[in-house]
Amino acid sequence: MLAFPQIPLFFLGFIAILVFLMARFLRIRNVFMALITALSFLCVFVYFVCEDQLLQFLEIHFPSFENTLTGVIAPGVFNSNDPGSVLICMVACGLAFLISLYSAEYLKNDGRQHAFYPLLILMMCGFMGMLFTNNLMTMYLFCELTSICAYTLVAFRRNDDMAIEAGFKYLMMGSVASIVLLMGITLIFQATGTVNLSQIANINDLPVQIGLIMILASFSLKSAFVPLHTWLPDAHGKAPSGISAILSGILLQGFFYTMLRVCLTLGMNRLILSNILICLALLNILVGNLMGLVQTQTKRLLGYSTIAQMGYIGLCFAIGLRTQSTLALQSGFFLIIAHAIAKSLAFLVNGVYYHYFNATEIIDLQQADRLTYFLSLAFGISVLSLAAIPPFPGFMGKWTFLTSAFTQMEGWSLVSAIAILAGSLISLGYYLKLLHNLFFKPATDRTDRSSASQQKVSIWMLIPITVLVFLILLITVKPQSIMDGTQPAAQFLLMLMR
């Protein structure tokens, strides 16, 4: 629960401008920009955690504060009682914090860092606004803000043609999705006369239904559901590692959650929604896993793995909607968190290898464990978690889902349980390939890393990786803490269904 989601939004917007101006006119170094960005994300994270205490403090010392805030800044636009959005935003903020630290070293040799950090901040700002807003039009604007920043960040390394192509492809597909989204919103507005989610009635009208379907289609492109997934492997393959991590770790899931929230708030029939989601998710699992098997580049492989994981997450929510089971919804949130941590860890470690060895192909991982052994262990842990090997978080999420699916014993639950099991089985084919290349392949001419053991990995890269490893181990040891955290979010979704 968050009483004033607008505070972090304004704060982030302000910081974005500040960082840009400082970079432009004071010509501060990359490390300082990274630190300021990281610090601001940390502040937002802390604000999420202890908003209550802060508000209490303000109420005692500045009694008129609350009235000012509710009255002046964007009244009625933000939804203040959605624990799911808070959960996702907290994950996003945490990731953005780590990635800003990581970029302090990763972007050292690139130009134009003055554009990178403001874009990152604006992207997160838009992301949070989209999750918290209660108003379709605002949602569209924030969604555009997020997407445009994402397109630009994907093409950040503009001297690489492939990066430009990936960004352009993402831009083209994403813009079509945005237009469809806008059309959907317009239809709903025409039929009901309002864009405020809580005021829209008569949803059984045909235009509203069509509008809903358009919103669904648009968001399923943005959250990479097959067959609208084609932008993703390119974008993830060519974006800077930190951006790939945040795109695949939380952005897709954020779009997905927004779609779920809008559809449910507008009273879409939960069975229809769940049928659509099951079809999409099954396709995702199939395509993601099969295409993952034939990839030769690590980041593209991780991209296809994200598509498959989106399938698992989608299935969890779909079955949760269908059977109204808290446990299935909880498993969805659990998988989102587990995947966010594990996938971003994999991208970040791969980014280190890229930074030091220029490693892009899977075979370039050979002998990479010569460079600080801890890194390859971290990569191993993240891949094992993604592959749902017990007892890592990925497995706990799937176990939870299987439990709820078998409790219901209903046709589609069983089908999805089997799909998840089969998907995990196939996915081992590519996850094990990564581990095999990293740990066990002997050196070839291409991958002679004998000088690597002298290289020191920068502390800015090691800190985020250590934190993520620590988080994975923490969840492995105490999954109950995450399970407790996801409960209010799952119950909120259940409440929306009624």
Add this chain to the structure above:
Amino acid sequence: MSQQELIKLGVLLTKLLAALLLAVFGRYIGKKAKWVALGTSILSLGLFLAYIPTLKAGLNIPFEIEYLPTLGIKLSLNIDWLSFPFLLTEEFVTIFAMVYSLDYLKNGNRDHFFYALLLVFSAGMSGTTMANDIFLFYFFWELMLIASTLLLVNWGESEKRGAIALKYFIITHLGSLLVLVAFIMIYTQSGVDHFTSLQAALQTIPEKIPLIGSLFLIGFGVKMALVPFHIWLPDTHSEAPMPVTIMLAAAMLSMGTYGILRFPMSFLSMEQMAVFSLPMMIAGVVSEIYGAIMALVETDIKRIIAYSSVSQMGYILFGLGTMTYSGIVGSTLHVIYHAIVKALLFCCVGWIIKATGKRDINMINGLGKKMPLLSACTVLGALAIAGVPSLALFNSEWLIFSSGFQTPYLALAILEVLGSLLTVVYILRFVGQCFFTSGEVSKVNPVPLSIKIATVSLSGLTIVAGFFPKPLFDYVVNELPLILGGGW
């Protein structure tokens, strides 16, 4: 933490911890890695043996940690009389495999990974037998699979190792998934993942018992390499490096038997299991005869012994399927004896391969004169597996055969006994061709001492176990109250 809990954790954690240390710091100690691994496995065995008095006194209490209360998952470790024979087998086999491997690896670059993975493999098996809740059971079950696959992929003997490892992984993982489905079906009924509550929960859904029972039997049957799920075994066993083959054949196959004894046969009562009796016996006889025939026509000596495992697992399943006192005790004893004899035979095969550099049985002639010690050990192993009285496997075979005649299916029992004739045929072909033909092997390479030590001590064990079956028998009989409702 009591002494009891410390020992139980110790059996597992010594190996896991040593494996972690070897993986991370192994490169700094170089060739000493093997001694660390051997020491760890001996320490682990010592800890396990120190637990026997507690077990005898009937004082064992599960060691439990709260893990995920929302889903009722509580990690729990226990050693009871049912896990005892399997844990014993596994701990001993690990030591022999370690001794065998001392001089086995050639290039020392990544040796510490080999030993770390061997320890993880072993820890996976001990964890599987010690787990007292399905979450932990499944975790260790998968750990065992992953460790063995990695060993196979990296230290396999030919260029096809990647494909063979993938086949092994996918087929056995499919079996694990069937088991997982069965687990979750019971677990959603009970809401708690502890074995005892699962057993109670299973009785509340009698209509699903046939389905769950078959899922368990097929799932564990894959691990036991029963026909027709055996297809992973010959390739895997002939491809793996010899220490891993010993672990796979002698210890890991018995995990399937453990699974069958632990889940369907102890969760269900005699009446509920009666449905499965005939299919299990038939599958047992089919595996026995098929494995023996395949062993008879193979020419690769490692594959001959590998198919012999399929055949021997057939005996075990037949014994379990009879659901009689002597059948179950006999099968459990057969697991232990088979582990000893199979380890011995693989050691001998390894010795032959090391000495002659050949694997084709038609190329290996007349080793008898040149290598008397080897031929003595091999003949001993061959006689044991053929079921010659007073050697290890005779006792358990006797019990299994006699159990067959206590069932109404006389024809199957007779087929089972006659099928054992094929065992004699294939093993005598192997011994006769290798040692007692007139040809000469041109050159015999020297063989490391560690291989000789492992082989000779296993031969000693074969004789001792055959002549003094009583202590082991007395221990194994204790498992009976835990099985099939305990009404013996």
